[in-house]
Amino acid sequence: DSGVTQTPKHLITATGQRVTLRCSPRSGDLSVYWYQQSLDQGLQFLIQYYNGEERAKGNILERFSAQQFPDLHSELNLSSLELGDSALYFCASSGPTSDEQFFGPGTRLTVL
Amino acid sequence: TQLLEQSPQFLSIQEGENLTVYCNSSSVFSSLQWYRQEPGEGPVLLVTVVTGGEVKKLKRLTFQFGDARKDSSLHITAAQPGDTGLYLCAGGVVGIQGAQKLVFGQGTRLTINP
Numbered sequence: 001d002s003g004v005t006q007t008p009k010h011l012i013t014a015t016g017q018r019v020t021l022r023c024s025p026r027s028g029d030l031s032v033y034w035y036q037q038s039l040d041q042g043l044q045f046l047i048q049y050y051n052g053e054e055r056a057k058g059n060i061l062e063r064f065s066a067q068q069f070p071d072l073h074s075e076l077n078l079s080s081l082e083l084g085d086s087a088l089y090f091c092a093s094s095g096p097t098s099d100e101q102f103f104g105p106g107t108r109l110t111v112l
Numbered sequence: 113t114q115l116l117e118q119s120p121q122f123l124s125i126q127e128g129e130n131l132t133v134y135c136n137s138s139s140v141f142s143s144l145q146w147y148r149q150e151p152g153e154g155p156v157l158l159v160t161v162v163t164g165g166e167v168k169k170l171k172r173l174t175f176q177f178g179d180a181r182k183d184s185s186l187h188i189t190a191a192q193p194g195d196t197g198l199y200l201c202a203g204g205v206v207g208i209q210g211a212q213k214l215v216f217g218q219g220t221r222l223t224i225n226p
Binding site for chain 1: 142143145147152153154155156157160200202204212213214215216217218219
């Protein structure tokens with residue numbers, strides 16, 4: 001158990017819909033990272049937040065957005081969903097001076 | 113854009129054999145991490161190497177960071193069925209304002225047959 005929690009575990013929705021994925025980092029970690037993992041793309045970095053502020057952006061679509069709240073949990077919002085958005089979405093967290101990241105169990109999103 | 117290439121992508125060997133997985137790049141990384149991922153679960157951190165030439169051992173697993181901090185290898189001795197999984201290497205990149213991010217390789221899917 002990494003100490004990072006993600007909900008829900010599974011999510012099935014239809015094209016055009018909007019969903020929210022939730023992540024709670026390890027106790028004491030200030031950084032939260034979001035990744036997308038699909039079969040043909042590997043693990044792709046989406047976005048990083050540090051203590052409530054956006055820190056780095058990767059290959060995140062404009063239809064996707066994220067935020068980190070004062071209690072340090074984070075949410076990833078995916079809107080206008082397309083079939084190609086079906087993937088595993090992982091959240092990871094790290095401490096303030098380390099680039100070691102600890103991953104949550106992931107959310108499997110299926111868009112029908 | 114930093115890229116990490118892992119080889120081989122797939123490897124299936126018999127229990128007891130040795131194997132090496134490679135992770136190569138033309139970019140320099142501040143650190144190199146190896147993860148193992150089981151189907152449907154999140155990657156689990158195995159080791160972090162930060163110094164060029166560094167070697168770390170974790171039971172039957174030996175990790176090495178290249179002298180120039182551009183490549184790494186994972187060697188498993190006497191592989192066991194429990195070693196089966198997806199092995200991912202990830203390079204640490206320091207960006208703007210000190211933001212750290214990881215660049216992942218595509219992974220090596222390892223199968224150890226009893």
